[in-house]
Amino acid sequence: MTARLEDMVGTPWRKPPFVRSAALRWTLIVGTIAYLIAAFATIEVDWGRVYIGLERGWQFILGFANPDFTSRGKDIWEGLLESIVMTVAASVVGIAISIPIALGAARNIAPLPVYLVCRAIIAVSRALQEIIVAILLVAIFGFGPLAGFLTLSFATIGFLSKLLAEDIESMDRVQAEAIKASGASWMQWINYGVQPQVMPRLIGLSMYRIDINFRESAILGLVGAGGIGATLNTAFDRYEYNTAAAILLLIIGIVMALEYLSGIIRARVQ
Amino acid sequence: MPVLDKAGTQVWHRRTRNESLVRWFGWLLGVAVFVVCWQRISDATTWFFVWDAPRIADDIWTRATPPRWEYITQLGRPIWDTINIATLGTIIALFLAVPVAFLAARNTTPSALIIRPIALLIIVSTRSINSLIWALLLIAIIGPGVLAGVVAIAIRSIGFCAKLLYEAIEEIDIKQVEAITATGASRWQVMAYGIVPQIMPAFAGIAVFRWDINIRESTVLGLVGAGGIGLQLSSSLNVLAWPQVSLILLVILAAVVISEWVSAKVRGAII
Numbered sequence: 001m002t003a004r005l006e007d008m009v010g011t012p013w014r015k016p017p018f019v020r021s022a023a024l025r026w027t028l029i030v031g032t033i034a035y036l037i038a039a040f041a042t043i044e045v046d047w048g049r050v051y052i053g054l055e056r057g058w059q060f061i062l063g064f065a066n067p068d069f070t071s072r073g074k075d076i077w078e079g080l081l082e083s084i085v086m087t088v089a090a091s092v093v094g095i096a097i098s099i100p101i102a103l104g105a106a107r108n109i110a111p112l113p114v115y116l117v118c119r120a121i122i123a124v125s126r127a128l129q130e131i132i133v134a135i136l137l138v139a140i141f142g143f144g145p146l147a148g149f150l151t152l153s154f155a156t157i158g159f160l161s162k163l164l165a166e167d168i169e170s171m172d173r174v175q176a177e178a179i180k181a182s183g184a185s186w187m188q189w190i191n192y193g194v195q196p197q198v199m200p201r202l203i204g205l206s207m208y209r210i211d212i213n214f215r216e217s218a219i220l221g222l223v224g225a226g227g228i229g230a231t232l233n234t235a236f237d238r239y240e241y242n243t244a245a246a247i248l249l250l251i252i253g254i255v256m257a258l259e260y261l262s263g264i265i266r267a268r269v270q
Numbered sequence: 271m272p273v274l275d276k277a278g279t280q281v282w283h284r285r286t287r288n289e290s291l292v293r294w295f296g297w298l299l300g301v302a303v304f305v306v307c308w309q310r311i312s313d314a315t316t317w318f319f320v321w322d323a324p325r326i327a328d329d330i331w332t333r334a335t336p337p338r339w340e341y342i343t344q345l346g347r348p349i350w351d352t353i354n355i356a357t358l359g360t361i362i363a364l365f366l367a368v369p370v371a372f373l374a375a376r377n378t379t380p381s382a383l384i385i386r387p388i389a390l391l392i393i394v395s396t397r398s399i400n401s402l403i404w405a406l407l408l409i410a411i412i413g414p415g416v417l418a419g420v421v422a423i424a425i426r427s428i429g430f431c432a433k434l435l436y437e438a439i440e441e442i443d444i445k446q447v448e449a450i451t452a453t454g455a456s457r458w459q460v461m462a463y464g465i466v467p468q469i470m471p472a473f474a475g476i477a478v479f480r481w482d483i484n485i486r487e488s489t490v491l492g493l494v495g496a497g498g499i500g501l502q503l504s505s506s507l508n509v510l511a512w513p514q515v516s517l518i519l520l521v522i523l524a525a526v527v528i529s530e531w532v533s534a535k536v537r538g539a540i541i
Contacts, residue, residue, distance in 0.1 A: 039354040049413040057411040089307040131490045142319035145311045219400045255398035
C-alpha cells in the first residue's frame with residue numbers, strides 16, 4: 001500500500017478522458033477524422049476564382065467604409081418599407097392565429113382531438129422553411145408582398161404556438177383551479193386563470209418573433225415575395241457593393257434597435 | 271386601487287381613468303398601423319391572381335403528384351453536400367465563436383470598455399444577416415459552390431453560438447474558479463480547469479442545436495448557387511418540373527426530421 005502511494009505521489013495527476021471506454025473513444029476519434037477528410041475532399045475550390053474574388057471582397061469591405069445610401073435611395077427606401085409593412089402585418093396576424101392554436105396544443109386545456117390537430121399544424125409550419133413556403137406561395141398567389149406576408153404569418157404560427165403551448169402546459173394549476181372553483185365559464189377561466197400567467201411570456205415571444213420576421217423578410221425578396229431582399233439581390237448582381245453595404249447596415253441597425261426595444265419591453269413585463 | 275364614484279356608489283376599476291385612456295390610445299395606434307400596412311400590401315397585390323389561387327394550387331398539386339421517384343438517384347451527391355455544408359460550417363463557426371464568446375462575457379473579457387462592445391457587434395451583425403444573404407455575398411467573392419455555402423453557414427452561426435455561449439459563461443459558478451485560482455493557477459489554467467468544464471455541457475448542446483438549424487438552412491442555400499440540394503430545387507423549379515420539386519421537398523423534409531431527431535437524442539444524452 002505504501003509503495004502504491006509512493007508511486008502515486010510520483011506520477012502527476014491527469015484529467016480522466018471524456019469517453020471512458022478506450023475502444024469507443026478511438027473509434028469516435030478515427031471516425032470523425034475520416035468523415036472530416038471525406039467532407040473536405042468533396043469541396044472543390046477554384047483557387048484562381050478565389051484569387052480574382054479577393055479583389056471584389058476588398059471592394060465590398062471598402063463599401064462598408066463608404067456606404068451609398070443615395071444613388072439607389074428610392075429603391076432602398078421602398079424595399080425597406082415593404083419589409084417593415086410585411087413584418088408588422090404578418091406579426092399581428094400570425095400572433096392572433098397562434099394564440100387559439102397554442103391553447104389547442106396545450107394538453108392540460110384541450111381535449112385530445114383538438115390537441116392532435118393543433119400539434120399537426122405546428123409540426124407542418126415548423127418543418128417547412130420560410131423560403132420554401134415563399135416559393136410555393138409565390139407560385140400560387142403571384143409575385144409581391146402578399147406572398148411574403150402569408151409566409152411570415154404561417155411561420156409565426158409554428159414558432160409562437162409551440163413555445164406558448166409549452167408555457168401553458170407548465171403553468172401553475174392552483175390558480176387556474178381557484179378561478180374554476182368560483183364558477184367561471186370557459187372564457188372567464190382562460191381570461192383570469194390562464195392568461196395572466198402566460199402573458200409576460202407571450203409578450204416576450206412576440207417581440208422576439210417580430211425580430212425574426214424582419215430578418216426573414218429581408219430574404220423573401222430573393223424568390224419574389226417582396227421586401228428589401230429584391231433590392232439587395234439586384235445590388236449584388238450589379239456588383240454595387242456600396243449600395244449592398246448600405247442595405248446591410250440598415251438591416252443590422254434595425255435588428256439592433258428591435259433587439260434593444262424588445263429588451264426594454266421584456267424587462268418591463270417580467 | 272382606483273375606485274370611481276358613480277352616482278353615489280363606489281365602483282372598483284382595474285385601472286385609473288388616465289391609464290385606461292393611454293391603453294386605449296395604444297390599441298388605436300396599433301390598429302391604425304396594422305390597417306395602413308395591410309393597405310400597402312393590398313395595393314401591391316394583383317387580386318386577380320389571388321382569386322385564381324385555388325385553381326393554380328390545384329393545378330400545381332396535380333402536376334407535382336406523384337413525385338418522380340427515379341430522380342432520387344441524382345439526389346445522393348447533393349444531400350451529401352448539404353450535410354457537409356452544415357457540419358463543416360458548424361465546426362468552423364464553433365472555432366470562431368469560442369474566442370468571441372470569451373471576449374464578450376462580462377466575467378472573462380479583458381476589457382469591458384473596448385473589446386466587449388466589439389465582440390457584441392460581431393455577434394449582432396453575423397446573427398442579423400441571413401445565411402442566404404451571406405451566401406449571395408460570398409458567391410460574388412469566391413464563386414458559386416460548396417465552399418461559399420460552408421463559409422456562409424459558418425459566418426451566420428458565429429453570432430448564434432457566441433451569444434448562447436457567452437450567456438453560459440456569465441452564469442458559471444464563481445466558487446470553482448476561485449478554488450482553482452487559490453491553488454496558484456495561471457490565467458490559462460483557471461480557464462481550462464475552472465471555466466471550461468462548467469460550460470462544456472452548454473457548449474455541446476449549442477453545437478448540436480446549431481447543427482440541426484444549419485441542416486435546415488443549408489438545404490436552401492443552393493437557391494442562390496451555394497451548393498447542396500437547393501441547386502436541384504432551383505433548377506427543377508426553373509424548368510417547372512413539379513414532380514421533381516415534390517420529391518426534393520420530401521427529401522428535404524426527411525433530412526430536417528432526421529437531423530431534429532438526432533439533435534434531440536444527442537442533447538438528451540449530454541444534458
